[in-house]
Amino acid sequence: MRTTFLLLVSCLFSLSMNAQCAMCRAALEGEGxxxxxxxxxxxxxYLMMIPYILVAxxxxxxxxxxxxxxx
Structure with missing residues (x-):
């Protein structure tokens, strides 16, 4: 019951985050x-898939x- 409540609360309330590193931002901010x-x-x-494959x-x-x- 408690786990379900925590899951529901975490899904309903999300925080806006800026998670891009400075190097990626600098490389992608230019035009073209x-x-x-x-x-x-x-x-x-690609980097996101590796942990999921390992867990599977x-x-x-x-x-x-x-x-x-x-x-």
């Missing part, structure tokens, strides 16, 4: 930097170990 902006966005997506692999290994132990 569409290719650089796309490259930075692709890099961010670890979860799969634990699941297989649990199923093997159960049998």
């Amino acid at each position: 930097n569409v290719k650089k902006a796309e490259a930075v966005n692709d890099g961010i997506v 692999v670890i979860g799969f290994v634990i699941y297989k170990m649990y199923q093997k132990k159960k049998a």
Whole structure:
């Protein structure tokens, strides 16, 4: 119950944050930097995917170990 309440509150109240580093901002503020902006966005997506893939692999290994132990 408490976890659900905290999750609901955190979803309803969000803070506006500026999370771009100074180097990224300086590289992308100039005009005509569409290719650089796309490259930075692709890099961010690539870096974001790695932890999710690792967690999925670890979860799969634990699941297989649990199923093997159960049998």
